[in-house]
Amino acid sequence: MKYISSTQNKLIKEVLLLRDKSRQRRKTGLFVSEGHRELELLLKGGYKVHTLFAAKGIANIEAMEDLISRSEQKPEIIEVSEEVYKKMAYRETTEGIIAMVHSKTHDLDSIRFSDKNPLILIAEAPEKPGNIGALLRTADAANLDAVIIANPKTDLYNPNIIRSGVGCLFTTQVATASTTEILEWLEQHGINVYCAALTASVNYHTVDYCAPSAIVVGTEATGLTDEWLQASTQNIIIPMQGEIDSMNVSVSAAIIIFEAKRQRNFE
Incomplete structure (x- = not known):
C-alpha cells in the first residue's frame, strides 16, 4: 500500500483543491467525502470511488477494505500520516477516512x-x-x-x-x-x-x-x-x-x- 507523509505531496494538494474550490470540482468531475458512514452511503448510491485515503493509526483499514470489496469497486487505497490526514480533513471526527469520488450528473x-x-x-x-x-x-x-x-x-x-x-x-x-x-x-x-x-x-x-x-x-x-x-x-x-x-x-x-x-x- 502506498504511503504519503508529506503535506506537500501533489495528490494531497489536489484533494485540498477539490475540498475547497467548486471550480476544481466542476473541472475534474471529482469531489471529496469524509468518514466511514459517508463512504458506505455513497457506495450504496452507486458512486464510483477514485481514491481512498486512510490515516495511519486512526482508520479501521480492514473494515474499509471489507466495505469496498462488497461493492466490487477497486479504488487505489493510500495510507497517510496523521499530519497529512489532519491537513486534508474538513471535519475532526471522520474516522481517518477520506475519499476522492467521481461526481454524478444531476439533470x-x-x-x-x-x-x-x-x-x-x-x-x-x-x-x-x-x-x-x-x-x-x-x-x-x-x-x-x-x-x-x-x-x-x-x-x-x-x-x-x-x-x-x-x-x-x-x-x-x-x-x-x-x-x-x-x-x-x-x-x-x-x-x-x-x-x-x-x-x-x-x-x-x-x-x-x-x-x-x-x-x-x-x-x-x-x-x-x-x-x-x-x-x-x-x-x-x-x-x-x-x-x-x-x-x-x-x-x-x-x-x-x-x-x-x-x-x-x-x-
Missing part, C-alpha cells in the same frame, strides 16, 4: 419514479449549504422521490452540504435546473405545484397532497419568485402564532412534507 432526465404518484421537494435558489443539507436529511427521512434545486447558488458537492446532510446527498435523487426548466418538467409529468408563500395562500394542512405533488420552498429572505407563484396549483402557508412571519426553510419544508406523508398514510 432532470436522471430522475426516475418508482410509482406514478411521486412526492418531491423543490427549493429555489437556496444559498446556505447547511440549509441544503438539512433539506436533504428531511427528504431522506420522509423517503421522498426526489429533491430538485432551482437556480442553484452552490454546487451539490460543497463539503458543508455533504456534512450537514450526513451523506443523504448520496442516497437521494437530486437534480438541479432553472425554474423555467423545472416548471416545464413538472407539467410534462402531471405534478401539482404547492408553493410555500405569504400571499393568496391557504393553510398547508387543508391541501390534498395525495396526487403527484411538488412542495416548493424559497429563501427565508425573499421567498419564491413570481414565476413560481404564477404557476402554483395552490399557495400554502404555515400559520405563525408569534411575532415573526417565517421559519427556517428546512423546518418549514419538514412540517409540510410530513403532513403530505400523513395524508398518504406514510407510504
Whole structure:
C-alpha cells in the first residue's frame, strides 16, 4: 500500500483543491467525502470511488477494505500520516477516512419514479449549504422521490452540504435546473405545484397532497419568485402564532412534507 507523509505531496494538494474550490470540482468531475458512514452511503448510491485515503493509526483499514470489496469497486487505497490526514480533513471526527469520488450528473432526465404518484421537494435558489443539507436529511427521512434545486447558488458537492446532510446527498435523487426548466418538467409529468408563500395562500394542512405533488420552498429572505407563484396549483402557508412571519426553510419544508406523508398514510 502506498504511503504519503508529506503535506506537500501533489495528490494531497489536489484533494485540498477539490475540498475547497467548486471550480476544481466542476473541472475534474471529482469531489471529496469524509468518514466511514459517508463512504458506505455513497457506495450504496452507486458512486464510483477514485481514491481512498486512510490515516495511519486512526482508520479501521480492514473494515474499509471489507466495505469496498462488497461493492466490487477497486479504488487505489493510500495510507497517510496523521499530519497529512489532519491537513486534508474538513471535519475532526471522520474516522481517518477520506475519499476522492467521481461526481454524478444531476439533470432532470436522471430522475426516475418508482410509482406514478411521486412526492418531491423543490427549493429555489437556496444559498446556505447547511440549509441544503438539512433539506436533504428531511427528504431522506420522509423517503421522498426526489429533491430538485432551482437556480442553484452552490454546487451539490460543497463539503458543508455533504456534512450537514450526513451523506443523504448520496442516497437521494437530486437534480438541479432553472425554474423555467423545472416548471416545464413538472407539467410534462402531471405534478401539482404547492408553493410555500405569504400571499393568496391557504393553510398547508387543508391541501390534498395525495396526487403527484411538488412542495416548493424559497429563501427565508425573499421567498419564491413570481414565476413560481404564477404557476402554483395552490399557495400554502404555515400559520405563525408569534411575532415573526417565517421559519427556517428546512423546518418549514419538514412540517409540510410530513403532513403530505400523513395524508398518504406514510407510504
